[in-house]
Amino acid sequence: MPKVLAQDKTIECVEAKPLVVRHRGTNLRKILLKNGVELYNGKSKLINCRGIGSCGTCAVLIEGKVSPVNWRDQTRRSLPPHSPTKDLRLACQTRVLGDVRVTKFEGFWGQGSQIVWKSEAENGEKGEKSYG
Ligand code: FES
Numbered sequence: 001m002p003k004v005l006a007q008d009k010t011i012e013c014v015e016a017k018p019l020v021v022r023h024r025g026t027n028l029r030k031i032l033l034k035n036g037v038e039l040y041n042g043k044s045k046l047i048n049c050r051g052i053g054s055c056g057t058c059a060v061l062i063e064g065k066v067s068p069v070n071w072r073d074q075t076r077r078s079l080p081p082h083s084p085t086k087d088l089r090l091a092c093q094t095r096v097l098g099d100v101r102v103t104k105f106e107g108f109w110g111q112g113s114q115i116v117w118k119s120e121a122e123n124g125e126k127g128e129k130s131y132g
Pocket of ligand 1: 048056058090092093
């Protein structure tokens with residue numbers, strides 16, 4: 001089972017087996033929220049699109065195997081304050097396909113360059129990266 005490393009948590013993805021498989025993998029937004037990870041910054045905890053892919057406030061940096069970028073993710077992140085050149089993804093439009101590490105940046109949309117939280121590596125490794 002894939003693991004999601006986010007904030008101070010290591011989350012095992014346990015997928016329910018549906019009768020008909022429409023999408024592979026677990027929705028990253030759902031698993032983060034279900035496990036108490038602070039996906040949203042500040043007031044975006046209240047003001048967000050609840051996973052439709054239109055607000056852009058669930059943007060995170062993901063390292064690991066996830067689903068390809070879909071058109072909603074690509075479109076929203078091409079609009080300010082996001083930038084299509086940044087290596088972020090919308091958690092609500094991303095499915096976890098393997099072990100991943102997640103990093104959240106500052107700003108209402110998570111568009112900033114300062115890290116709010118990052119994954120705590122299982123091996124104790126803590127990278128101090130800043131993405132601008
Ligand atoms: S929750 Fe709004 S874009 Fe992801």
